[in-house]
Amino acid sequence: xxxxxxxxxxxxxxxxxxxxxxxPTNPVIRMSTTxxxxxxxxxxxxxPEFEKATGxxxxxxxxxTGAAIEKGRTGDADILLVHAKSSEEDFINEGFGEERIPxxxxxxxxxxxxxxxxxxxxxxxxxxxxxxxADAGATFISRGDKSGTNTKELAIWKSINLDPTGQPxxxxxxxxxxxxxxxxxxxxxxxxSDKATFLAHENDLALLLEETDDMKNTYSMIAISTKRFADxxxxxxxxxxxxxxxxxxxxxxxxxxxxxxxxxxxxxLD
Numbered sequence: 199x200x201x202x203x204x205x206x207x208x209x210x211x212x213x214x215x216x217x218x219x220x221x222p223t224n225p226v227i228r229m230s231t232t233x234x235x236x237x238x239x240x241x242x243x244x245x246p247e248f249e250k251a252t253g254x255x256x257x258x259x260x261x262x263t264g265a266a267i268e269k270g271r272t273g274d275a276d277i278l279l280v281h282a283k284s285s286e287e288d289f290i291n292e293g294f295g296e297e298r299i300p301x302x303x304x305x306x307x308x309x310x311x312x313x314x315x316x317x318x319x320x321x322x323x324x325x326x327x328x329x330x331x332a333d334a335g336a337t338f339i340s341r342g343d344k345s346g347t348n349t350k351e352l353a354i355w356k357s358i359n360l361d362p363t364g365q366p367x368x369x370x371x372x373x374x375x376x377x378x379x380x381x382x383x384x385x386x387x388x389x390x391s392d393k394a395t396f397l398a399h400e401n402d403l404a405l406l407l408e409e410t411d412d413m414k415n416t417y418s419m420i421a422i423s424t425k426r427f428a429d430x431x432x433x434x435x436x437x438x439x440x441x442x443x444x445x446x447x448x449x450x451x452x453x454x455x456x457x458x459x460x461x462x463x464x465x466x467l468d
Contacts, residue, residue: 222253227434229258230267230275232346233374235417236260238394238463243454244447251446252437262345262374270294270420273427277435278420281392282346286418295420301442302451303416304464306350308407309379309396310336310388318388318406324413325357327406332360335367337387341378342370346415351390354412379403394455394463416467 235241236258245256259269263282267289269275278295280286286298308318308327316334321327331338340362341348355362362368371381375395382389383401392415393408407413419442421435441447448466455463 222434222437224431224434225253226255226257227431227438228274228276229256229279229438230269230277231258231260231279232263232266232281232417233260233376234281234347234392234395235279235464237374237376238392238398238455240394240451240454240464244442244450247446247450248438248441252441254434254437256438262341262343262348264344264349270422273422273430276422276431277438278422279417280346280420281415281417282349283416283418285346285349286420289420294423294426296423298418298420299439300416300418300467302464302466303414305393305409306347306390306413306415307393307396307405308388308413309382309391309403309405311386312402312404314404314406316388319404321407323410324354324390324407328354328360329358331367331388332358332362332365335365337367337369337385338362339378339382339385339387339389340368340370341375341389342372343374345374347375347390347392350413350415354390357412375399397455397459397463417464 241258249255263280263285266280267278267285270278270289271294289295290298310318316330316336318327318330321330340351371377375391376399378389379391379399379401383403419439421432422430424430424432451464451466452462455461
């Protein structure tokens with residue numbers, strides 16, 4: 199009887215130890231991210247699962263990638279989740295982050311009027327589509343906000359050796375993706391969007407070009423370096439990086455959007 203009680207007590211102790219999640223030293227993680235993963239609903243979908251699994255609490259702010267990265271430069275974030283490779287590499291080279299960790303992707307899309315006066319739907323690449331828009335003098339709405347999407351847009355114009363600045367058909371609004379889609383809808387104009395935000399945004403625009411080789415949109419994580427800011431929550435940032443690469447998180451990402459749109463809005467890189 200005594201042995202039985204001892205075994206029972208030990209079992210209860212072991213169960214209690216394994217059943218309780220480790221309490222983080224600093225439970226709050228400040229994440230600075232891009233509007234696409236926030237406005238699409240992805241972070242709201244992932245956040246409770248991450249918090250339940252780890253005991254951490256995410257405090258999320260979202261803006262265009264340029265502004266999101268700037269929060270890392272000022273020490274107002276512990277981790278970045280952004281999508282502008284060249285800007286991310288500059289951030290790393292300046293010593294603000296240790297490593298850029300790509301982990302998922304989706305596609306940029308070109309959307310516009312359903313009657314498609316510039317013939318964008320006939321293009322084989324984004325570069326060809328932009329050339330058609332320029333040749334037709336069709337109104338194009340640019341975010342103009344130094345976001346990842348704006349950076350991609352400017353790179354496409356550069357690839358065809360065309361600077362649209364100052365052209366009467368080129369409208370730069372200096373605002374986020376939602377505002378750009380609304381402006382394009384109101385003016386029956388073209389714009390470049392990430393697919394997730396376009397699908398999540400109510401408008402009367404048509405999706406005219408998607409999933410071409412020059413429109414892949416890769417998302418990365420960067421933990422802010424303690425060498426720059428000693429008080430950043432490096433442990434919390436690492437916990438998110440490790441969790442987002444678990445099979446559970448990958449499964450969640452692969453299913454996001456399927457029920458509502460009939461297809462995933464983001465894809466795992468591995």
